[in-house]
Amino acid sequence: MAFLELHNIHKSYFLGKEEFPVLNGIDLDFELGEFVSILGESGGGKSTLMNIIGGLDRNFDGEVRADGQLLDHKKEKQLDDYRRGTIGYIYQSYNLISHLNIVDNVLVSLNMTNLNNRQKKERATDLLKQVGLGDQLKKHPNQLSGGQKQRVAIARALASNPRVIIADEPTGALDSKNTTEVLEILENIAAEGKLVITVTHSQDVANYGTRIVRLADGKIEDDTRLKPAFATTVEQPDIKPKVLSAGASYKNAFQHLSYNFWRNSLIMLGTAIGLFAVLLFSGIGNGVNAFIQDQINSMINPNSVTVMKNSTGKKMSNTAFQQQLAQSSSDPSKLFFTPQQVQRLEKVKGVDQVEPGYQLSSYTLSYKDKNQNSANIQTWTKAFASDTVKTGHAPKNDQILIDKSQAIALTSQKTYKQLLGKKVKVTIPWIDKNNHPVQASAELTVVGFANGGQAGAIAATNYSTMNHLLSAAKADTRANFISVNVKDANKVKSVATHIRGLKDNGKYNYGAITVGDILDTVNQYVSIASIVLAAIAGISLIVSALMIIVTMYMSVSERTKEIGILRALGERKKDIRRLFTAESVLIGLFSAALSLILAYAAMLGLNHVLYGIVKFNMVQITPGNVIFTVVAAIVISFIAALLPARKASRLNPIDALSAD
Known part of the structure; x- marks a missing residue:
């Protein structure tokens, strides 16, 4: 029984509406063990017939049966399976893949079999x-020489143990010695029980086989048997076809990328610079946020809730409340608390201590003949962090804590510590109960220095001292803020939320600010700035993407013939798509790796320089930034x-194979 059958095959090409018939009713049967030569002149339809037999040409009329099964040439998947499991190709121009060594060229076919990696390598060798x-x-x-290249092509054709070997002018580019050797190899293949079909225009080559089919003007002119087909009793290796794995596609992509590494390195460098800029700006944003948090936490107790008067009486967001405070600064009388309101906060669940206090917007320090004008003096409460005092101790009655910068301004850089234990005059403008301006002043003993640094100067007295100072000036002595200390740090937000919801006579009179609120507000602005900078840097990623697109289009153009080869060997359209997306993704991954190296080098360099100025690592690249960079590069x-x-x-496989 024939293994391969062709029935009434018709094929025409069209130029506009004009039809040019190429095959006119071809009927042929082929058996395993035959070495059949299709003989004819150029243009007689030999190659077209081979493309139909090989499952590459789908646009024709007629039937092709393989091992009794009808091939539906409208079903691309069936043809992919047919080429992968049944057909092996040998070409006149060899059609080897230039960036692969000869073992890997053979492995291209073996990668679509059920053999494991060791077995594939052994069979290829x-x-x-x-x-x-x-x-x-x-x-x-x-x-390699031409003869050696053709031998590689033969090895590749045999690799997956196909039943049919199609050789299109296999000796057309060879000398007589190599021609004889190749024909002997093909004859041995047929003798092993395979069907060998060779296309040739040489009578000498045709005489080597078991049968000659003459093709002229698209018809069978003669079908002559020279000798019987070989027996098909030779045991075949147990090799089964399977679809190409993703790993094989990525390996091929990596091999091509490595082969053209230096050309692609420019693309990788350009992409890496864009990723590096985004990564660096994100790291700077992280560092600035961490620095601000460190500065605030070094001055403010995280368990503390600062309660200020909500002068609107309406419930509002924390951001709106802070804006209202800024607007109320021109009229301090709106911010005073009554003793009853202070006592009410003591009853809030989770509160450890409630301390009324004063925050005054401006004051003057005087020592001997020097004056220092500053902003914001307040009473000492548990809101201050434990390490706020750098030298000395927290203030008690008739004492004051001032900032190191103020002490230097009143004395000198070298002698400022001598101010400890000395009295300085404190002058504070405030208002009386009628909202008229008054001026309070007193001489207080300096008992400690704080270091506000970039956060600003810190000055504080205790509540008793400030109350006595304001009373002496007949100023209004009602507290304008309340410091609430929470027992459990995990409950600070919930306590602050509860306080904001308290009502007096149907009005919301309490606003609450925590360290977290301050940090959220500041970090929001820093994050916006970081995002804007990163977005500007990200423009280079768009340029990099365009470069990758151009590179991939160039790669498709350069590898057109390779695409045809892979499709002829049985790779699916999906496999071809994955081959190019895999190479692009590898470019992205290499770019990400390079950007990480550049970013960490820049981080180390900048932190080394900036640490001497601010004593803090201002660039902090987090694992999240690294993950984002890698994911962004891949996407x-x-x-x-x-x-x-x-x-x-x-791409049409036939057109791709004919590309130069």
Whole structure:
């Protein structure tokens, strides 16, 4: 029974509306063990017939049956399976993949089999040894002679153990010696029980086989048997076809990327610079946020809730409340608390201590003949962090804590510590109960220095001292803020929320600010600035994506013939798409790795320089930043490759194989 059957095959090409028939009703049967030569002149339809037999040409009329099964040439998946499991190709121009060595060229076919990696490597090596190339295994195609290249093509055709070998002018580019050797190899293949079909215009080559089919003007002119087909009793290796794995696609992509590494390195460098800029600005944003948090936490107790008067009586967001406070600064009388309101806060669940206090917007320090004008003096409460006092101790009655910078301004850099234990005059403008301005002043003993640094100067007295100072000036002595200390740090937000919801006579009179609120507000602005800077840097990523797109289109153009080869071997459109997206993703990953190296080098350098100024690491690249960078690189490179990969997968295999 025939293994391969062709029934009433018709094929025409069209130029506009004009039809040019190529095959006119071809009927042929082929058996396993035959070495059939299709003989004819150029233009007689030989190659078209081979493309139909090989499952590459889908646009024709007629039937093709393989091993009794009808091939539906409208079903691309069935043809992919057919080429992968049944057909092996040998070409006149060899059609080897230039960036792969000869072992890897054979492995391209073996990667679509059920063999494991060791078995694939062993079979590829054995086949190359069988065709006389055992000493050339590490060479690339451009390092071989024509005869050697054809032997590699034969080894690749045999690799997956196909039942049918199609050889299109296999000796057309060879000298007589190599021609004889190749024909002997093909005859041995047929003798092993395979069907060998060769296309040739040479009568001498045709005479080597078991049968000659003459094709002229698209018809069978003659079908002559020279000798019987070989027996098909030779045991075949147990090799089953399977679809190409994703790992094999990525390996091929990596091999091509490595082969053209230096050309692609410019693309990777450009992409890496964009990723580096985004990563660095994100790291700077993290560092600034951490620095601000460190500065605030060094001055403010995180268990503290600062309660200020909500002068509107309406419930509002924390941001709106802080804006209202800024607007109320011109009229301090709106911010006073009554003793009853202070006592009410003591009853809030979770509160450890309630301390009324004063925050005054401006004051003057005088020592001997020097004056220092400053903003914001307040009473000492538990709201201050434990390490606020850098030298000395917290203030008691008739004592004051001032900032190191103020002490230096009143004395000198070298002698400021001598101010400890000395009296300074404190002058504070305030208002009386009628909202008229008054001026309070007193001499207080300096008992400690704080270091507000970038956060600003810190000055504080205790509540009793400030109350006595204001009373002496007949100023209003009602507290204008309340410090609430919470027992459990995890309950600070919930206590603050509860306080904001308290009502007096139906009005919301309490606003609450925590360290977290301050940090959230500041970090929001820092984050916005970081995002804007990162977005500006991200423009370079768009340029990088365009570069990758251009590179991939160039790669498709350069690898057109390779695409045809892979499709002829049985790779699916999906595999071709994945080949190019894989290479682009690898470019993205290499770019991400390079950007990380650049970013960490910049981080170390900048932190080394800036630490001497602010005593803090101002660039902090987090694992989240690293993950974002890698993911962004993969996504950008994958998206950039989609259109070129789609174009590659839609190429006609026949046209691709004929590309120069």
